[in-house]
Amino acid sequence: MTETRQRTESNEDSPSRGLSTCYRCGATLSEETQHCPQCGRRQTRLCHCGNAIPVTASECPYCHADWSAGLKVRRKSLSCQMSWKLLLVHAVAGSLVTVALAAMANSAVGAHARTPLS
Numbered sequence: 001m002t003e004t005r006q007r008t009e010s011n012e013d014s015p016s017r018g019l020s021t022c023y024r025c026g027a028t029l030s031e032e033t034q035h036c037p038q039c040g041r042r043q044t045r046l047c048h049c050g051n052a053i054p055v056t057a058s059e060c061p062y063c064h065a066d067w068s069a070g071l072k073v074r075r076k077s078l079s080c081q082m083s084w085k086l087l088l089v090h091a092v093a094g095s096l097v098t099v100a101l102a103a104m105a106n107s108a109v110g111a112h113a114r115t116p117l118s
Contacts, residue, residue: 022041
């Protein structure tokens with residue numbers, strides 16, 4: 001009876017078979033998923049040898065490169081919000097620089113035009 005129970009338990013599809021979790025948000029992913037559907041993070045990275053390895057791997061299974069001390073870089077926020085105040089400041093500064101350069105070019109051309117040719 002116990003052998004039969006063990007065989008049926010091993011034959012049953014467990015809900016976690018072929019599934020993994022996102023390293024960032026913990027969402028359930030299928031094994032072949034490259035990006036998390038919840039947070040959009042890639043689940044693999046490219047090793048120096050050219051093979052894709054899981055982001056959480058501390059060592060490449062192909063070339064045994066050490067990824068345990070990988071540099072963790074915090075990315076800037078990907079918000080789509082635009083600061084209108086900052087945009088206005090940069091637009092005014094760009095306009096002032098353009099006007100100043102045009103005035104300098106105009107005075108240089110005018111001074112060159114007034115000089116005698118001989």
